[in-house]
Amino acid sequence: MLEMNQLSKAFRTEFVETYALRDFSIHVREGEFVAVTGPSGSGKTTFLNIAGLLETPTGGTYALDGHDVSRLADYERSQIRNEKIGFIFQAFNLIPDLNVFDNVDVPLRYRAMKGTERRRRIEEALARVGLSARAKHYPAELSGGQQQRVAIARALAGSPRLLLADEPTGNLDTQMARAVMELIEEIHREGATIVMVTHDPELAARAQRNVHIIDGQVVELGRSEPRLAVRALEA
């Protein structure tokens, strides 16, 4: 589903070239639930941005769902993002002036879809996350956990091939966090491919597989090992 090979992302200023990712490779199969961990500054955010087609890599290849998306123009990237990827952000990122229903509606609007179809999907997604009763409410009227569930509904409504999550429980208290993680696991059980970025080892443990990034490079771990990896030597 998600294949990155020798990916690199460099940031150039006048004097210095820094690599956020270097020789980065990762393969995620369809239906896998992978957690990507690493300390802050390790490049996980960059990885997520590239995975989500929000940025383009400077080197290497990235194939999504069998198609090479490494060097696409903004227009194509936007379309693929819209159709194939669902995002779950740490900061929920709901649009405050729209109600729950209209928020879930947003990605669907950028597709050719009839109004009836749109409504069906939204209602289904809201039912899935258990927030059908709150369709007319505004984000400000909801708790943190509820907002995140709305965000999840928004991510699901478009039937994405890949779900990308960035610290999905970062802004939630323990109880809400647990509910959200349960929801995510449920979605995984139903067959979704999920890549979750987190620095929380407990969270990472709930995934099938962990990938650890240090200084822009992968140090892969085995299944659910909550220990910090030994830093690999450069080849």
Place this chain on the structure above:
Amino acid sequence: MLHYYVWLAARSVRRNPALTALMVLAIGIGIGASITTLTVLRVLSGDPLPQKSDVLFYPQLDPQDSNDYRPGEEPPNQLTYVDAMSLLNANRADRQAVMSGGAAALVPDKQGLDPFAVDLRYTTADFFAMFEVPFLHGSPWSATEDAAHERVVVISRELNDKVFDGGDSVGRMLRLDDHDFRVVGVLDAWRPNPHFYDLNTGNYDDSEDAFVPLDSAIDLGMGRHGSMDCFGDEPLSPDETLRSPTCSWLQFWVELATPEKQQAYENFLVAYSEEQRALGRFERPTNVRLRGLMEWLDYQKVVPGDVRLQVWMSFGFLLVCLVNTTGLMLAKFLGRSSEIAVRRALGATRRSIFAQFLLEAGAVGAVGAVLGLALALAGLAAVRLQPVDYAELAHLDVWMFGAALAMALVASLLAGLLPAWQACSVAPALQLKSE
């Protein structure tokens, strides 16, 4: 998709009423001012006789002596009696008329109506047919009456109402100064704008109260209203000036249906001037003009300079309003950059964001158009209060109405271009960056 953007625009407007109001106000005032001045300009520079303006011409000759001669000068604006009559009698045009403005005291027959001053036009028979002047009753006089210096008169509808209480007054007598004139025709409402056939009396003046044959008026020594330019050293009494070869005071219009006829007439003017030079009358080199109606109005600078200046002023003002609106829109759009980033992350293309915000700009323009129209109507009402001769003409017509809407939309879209472009350049983002 469009429907979605409209819905989003409406919500955005409601969310930020102060800023939106400011933008609408800026566009509205700019449009209002521009449409007001443009309407006045349009009204003043219109074609007074669109159905005939391309076949009406104004001949000019230079009969002056060599005193004060400066090469390259334009010939005088009017003709002398001698030249006008010579041209008239030569009969080289499809239709032709000699004329001048006049004034007299009308002594009414009616009980309770005191004598009052009237504006007259002294002219020849073809005037009415040439300018397609509409008649309510009766008809114009003919060349016979002109030749016989008959005392006939054609009166305006307003005068007919005032003196004869409306109705068919053909055949009745009208007393002007000390003399009686027989009414042969009553005109329907007629007010060409500008008052092209004689600009001496006021460029946008109302048309005259009554029309009288030229020679009859001269014979009776009736008062003149216009300008007279006498050259040469011979002193002349006022009466003598009228038929003299050295005083130009008459307007002369001809109708020439085809370009061949126009060229032929111009040749005729040259030939006539040469003939007069040979006779020793014209002392200056031949200098003729044959301007078409619109060309004549342009040459005479009929539209007051101030009106044009006002149009430029309001355009400048509109430009400032536009720049202002652009800035405010920029502020408004970029204030929502986090929303834009989210939409982009969720798959909106740059085009969609651009379209969304451009439409929002258009929505502001639409509301601004309404305000602008209201202000233009108020502005034109103010113009109508001004004591200028074109005051009554300042009305908004269908075209200017459409122009207002179009202008407002184009203006707001132009103003919105830069902000929409900046908005769609916001990068899609997962994380909310701190500025």
Place this chain on the structure above:
Amino acid sequence: MDIQPILKTLRHQKTAALLIAFEIALSCAIICNALFLIAHRLDRSNMPSGVAEAELVRIQVGSIGEQDDDNARIDEDVAGLRGIPGVVSVAAVQQVPFGGSSWNSGLRIAPEQKNSVVNATSYFDGGGVVRTFGLELLAGRDFTADEYVDFDTLFSANGDQSRLSSAIITRSLGEKLWPGENPLGKAIYLGKEPIRVVGVVAALVRPSIFDDSLAGYSAIYPVRGAQYTQYVLRVGDGSSDAIIEQAAVTLRELQPNRIVLNTDTFTELREEYFQQDRVMAGLLVAVIAALLTVTALGIVGLASFWVQRRQRQIGIRRALGATRGNVLRYFQTENFLIVTAGIAAGMFAAYAINRWLMQHYELPPLPLHYLPIGAFALWALGQLAVLAPALRAMQVPPAVATRSV
């Protein structure tokens, strides 16, 4: 105040800053020219007439029938008008300052000249013009009784032009005809006969002005009974309305077969003549006011937006030790820089616009002192407009810095 960091920050807000500067430039250019236009038009509408306008009234009558400006009838009219209580003096003349219609002639200073030196207007004084108009005689004298000639004597088939031998001219006309010399006693020529200048008045404006620079070229000739003679009354302190009414009644009593065509005070004549100029000036004031308002509101809007966007930055600065005053001055300085840039560009634009106006609308060149006026106005406007947002910025607490987004 260190400008460098402000400039650097502005670079991030390049577009918005440029927009404000552009708007200021345009406003400055328009306002400078508009102010100048207003001054020019008001000056024009205050151009001196040379006569005692506040005390003068004119009456124009038209006879029903032959235009018979009989000298006897005129004398009768004048005597009758003189008798009205409140009337100090009466003149018979064929045209009046700012009256609209005028009789103009080319003047020569030698009989054999082919081209006239200048075109001046001719006032035909039927008696009492200098006294009634209140003209200021700088040199020479008023006409004597025997110098008056009848209009018919001069302008008719057997006319004798030599009978007209004197004229009174304005100082500017004298200067134009004989630069640097004393005009008294010199001869002007309307035709072939010399006419001596017997008096020079300070000023007498033309009835109709084609060219402002020629407005003061007037000559007065002692000619009685001209066509279209009208009567000018000099009223003491009495109410002009009452006297006008009385005059109309008197004239109709003396000769029933006439219509009163026009009655105006000279003040009214001036007002009507310069109506367009005053209207234009009024419009320009409105435009300036609107421009200033729109620009101010624009600055307020944008500045508020900036303050809001930079809440964190302000909080950080305060946390690092900036005082409220520092913050206020920061925004004021930022505004000052932008407005200055705009004004600098605006000065050039003002001159460009002025050149265009000079070419198309006969405006004189823009005097330098309008630029600082426009600049000051916009600086003041900018500072005033940014005050509210800047005061709000001042209130941002340092705690904002530590709070996460």
